[in-house]
Amino acid sequence: MKFPAEKLRNIEPSGIRELFAKAHGIENVISLGIGAPDVHTPDGLKEALKKAVDDNFNSYEQTPGYLQLRENIVHKYKTEYGVEYSSSGGSIVTCGGVQLIYIALQTYLKVGDEVLIQSPCFLTYPRQVVLAGGKLVWMPSTSDFKIDIEKTKELITDKTKMILLNFPSNPTGAVMTREELKEIVDLAVEHNLIILSDEVYEYYTFDDYKHVHVGSIEGAFERTLTVNTFSKTYAIPGWRMGYGVASTDLLKPIIEYHPWVIANATTPTQIALANFMRTKEADDFKQKVKEIFQKRRDVIVKGFNTLNGISCQIPNGSFFCYPDISNSKYPDCSEFSDKAFEEARVVLVPGTEFGPGQEHNVRASFGSVNNDQISEVVERLSKIL
Numbered sequence: 001m002k003f004p005a006e007k008l009r010n011i012e013p014s015g016i017r018e019l020f021a022k023a024h025g026i027e028n029v030i031s032l033g034i035g036a037p038d039v040h041t042p043d044g045l046k047e048a049l050k051k052a053v054d055d056n057f058n059s060y061e062q063t064p065g066y067l068q069l070r071e072n073i074v075h076k077y078k079t080e081y082g083v084e085y086s087s088s089g090g091s092i093v094t095c096g097g098v099q100l101i102y103i104a105l106q107t108y109l110k111v112g113d114e115v116l117i118q119s120p121c122f123l124t125y126p127r128q129v130v131l132a133g134g135k136l137v138w139m140p141s142t143s144d145f146k147i148d149i150e151k152t153k154e155l156i157t158d159k160t161k162m163i164l165l166n167f168p169s170n171p172t173g174a175v176m177t178r179e180e181l182k183e184i185v186d187l188a189v190e191h192n193l194i195i196l197s198d199e200v201y202e203y204y205t206f207d208d209y210k211h212v213h214v215g216s217i218e219g220a221f222e223r224t225l226t227v228n229t230f231s232k233t234y235a236i237p238g239w240r241m242g243y244g245v246a247s248t249d250l251l252k253p254i255i256e257y258h259p260w261v262i263a264n265a266t267t268p269t270q271i272a273l274a275n276f277m278r279t280k281e282a283d284d285f286k287q288k289v290k291e292i293f294q295k296r297r298d299v300i301v302k303g304f305n306t307l308n309g310i311s312c313q314i315p316n317g318s319f320f321c322y323p324d325i326s327n328s329k330y331p332d333c334s335e336f337s338d339k340a341f342e343e344a345r346v347v348l349v350p351g352t353e354f355g356p357g358q359e360h361n362v363r364a365s366f367g368s369v370n371n372d373q374i375s376e377v378v379e380r381l382s383k384i385l
């Protein structure tokens with residue numbers, strides 16, 4: 001019997017998940033494929049979760065999230081970026097950042113609304129826009145992987161509803177400056193666009209780069225939904241804990257939509273995070289992980305740039321780099337990725353997973369490989385190139 005699922009006809013399956021499955025169980029594979037940190041969850045957070053369960057916080061919670069956790073979230077934005085959100089109406093806890101992006105698109109898009117998305121981007125965005133009935137409009141990137149603002153201006157029509165931002169970026173690691181982002185905010189104000197700003201890599205910016213919270217830019221507050229996650233910050237992607245902040249007017253319909261997808265995000269995990277988030281251990285952990293990633297970034301970029309025909313820009317944030325392979329022996333990213341897997345047992349994601357015009361790049365995640373593994377990857381790739 002066949003059960004056609006019409007909505008899925010218009011979207012591609014995730015190549016990353018396929019690669020993940022392909023590499024599973026094969027010995028000696030080094031994966032730079034999946035975007036998850038390999039550092040262990042802090043002990044204090046693990047203990048807090050066990051305690052929450054033992055203390056019987058195992059029932060339903062308020063739909064937008066456990067109040068103390070939302071108060072912590074709002075406190076974080078006030079102290080780190082000087083922006084005041086409301087804990088009752090301006091914050092929400094979701095099952096991962098992905099769920100928040102999903103309900104935001106479902107809530108705000110009508111069929112045919114146009115959404116501006118940068119190519120390359122996190123591969124979930126285009127699928128979710130299509131599932132919400134929206135039309136993808138790809139914003140081109142500059143040579144250093146920022147949004148090409150001039151070209152973007154030409155793409156705006158009376159159907160443009162939303163613009164998606166993601167800095168530090170997955171897959172490139174690019175960050176945009178406050179001045180550059182201000183130009184985008186001005187454009188959104190001029191055309192009355194909603195800004196969805198995905199800032200899940202906010203704590204991983206390197207050297208002198210400081211994260212710019214888009215909601216803190218003049219003109220952005222009332223039209224910006226910020227997507228965030230605890231997955232990356234405390235190395236708990238399996239807990240599925242995301243969150244968001246916005247003005248109460250913008251967030252209200254999202255909070256109304258949320259219970260029809262998931263009554264509330266998991267309760268004991270919310271209690272655990274509420275009790276852990278403002279501890280010294282939490283702050284130390286973020287700092288420690290950032291230092292680990294910065295060192296790995298230096299090793300991987302240097303290593304890739306020694307390889308024949310590979311040119312790798314320095315990512316200023318996230319835990320991804322996005323080398324250009326166009327002058328290598330395998331200039332097509334799918335072939336490059338296949339050869340890397342078959343002949344070197346290295347998993348790299350082809351750029352075409354992240355949007356149109358990405359045939360000559362591959363994404364390498366250094367979130368879950370140590371420096372010795374990175375050196376081994378470079379050694380293995382040097383043999384096939």
Ligand SMILES: Cc1ncc(COP(=O)(O)O)c(C=O)c1O
Pocket residue numbers: 035095096097098099122166169170198200228229230231237240241242
């Ligand atoms: C840019 C970006 N946004 C959002 C997410 C979603 O994270 P989660 O659903 O684990 O909170 C990811 C995960 O890889 C990501 O890379």
